[in-house]
Amino acid sequence: MIVAVTFPMLTEEDLRFFGRHCVLFCWVDSTPGTEYGKANGGLGKPFTTTAFLMWVRNKGFLITAGHILGGIEDARRRGQKLTDFLLDDTLGFQAKYSDHSIPFGDFDTVWKKHVDQDGLDFAVMALSPHIGRKLQANCAEPIDEERWKNLPDKIEEYYLFGAPDKLHEVDTIGGLHVKRAFAAIPVQCINDSPESPLTKFPRIVYRISSELTSQSGARLDDIDGMSSGPLVGVKRDKTGKPRYCFLGIQSSWDKSKGIGFATPLKPIGEWLELGII
Secondary structure (H helix, E strand, C coil), X not given: CEEEEECCCCCHHHHHHHHCCEEEEEXXXXXXXXXXXXXXXXXXXXXXXXXXXXXXXXXXXXXXXXXXXXXXXXXXXXXXXXXXXXXXXXXXXXXXXXXXEEECCCHXXXXXXEECCCCCEEEEXXXXXXXXXXXXXXXXXXXXXXXXXXXXXXXXXXXXXXXXXXXXXEECCCCCEXXXXXXXXXXXXXXXXXXXXXXXXXXXXXXXXXXEECCCCCEECCCCCCCCCEEEEEEECCCCCEEEEEEEEEEEEECCCCEEEEEECHHHHHHHHHCCC
């Protein structure tokens, strides 16, 4: 089950509008003898991260952060028991099924992952016909090329989308049930990057408020769990009609400074066009 959590400037309708482009990537760590395995009465600790869908030359791709996949690979090498991998595609306003998920156990062999010191932190998976049909059945929709390639000048509003850890709820009656939160928080883009040294592919840098309170009163004092979510820019015309674009993939953040960093999306799309990745 998904709970839409709205912060100032965006409504639940807005969140669901953008949510049609996103899915939640979920799994459970039930490693025996560890704090994760002991969590929730021994049922394990659920993990949730975000991915989004995009078209490149009429092919559908799933995009997330590379360090998420790297963390899963490291955990498996350590012998941790990770199970119940799935994609939750119920975020969109046109979703036909509010309780729908796609088993996703074979992800190891289909992702192409990049994490390096050049400022790149992303993972890409070409959608198989099977997964593509499943997503389409619940009205999940990739962003078209206009949304990542032809970016407007002077973007006025920036939002980070994702699944913050602190807002999830777990119920263990009759099994492990997770009520996952999907949120968009307003951020302020920083033109003069405080990053030192600068990376080869400059990351998008933005400021995050230290006092975020949702419309329902939920407080969020960190963005743990929002890694891999899309950074979205909005520009409005003279009538107020918005034009939106997907700018980057949330990679990391500095809580002490309230600053986040995102890998730019446009170069990734261009590399996919050229068949480089």
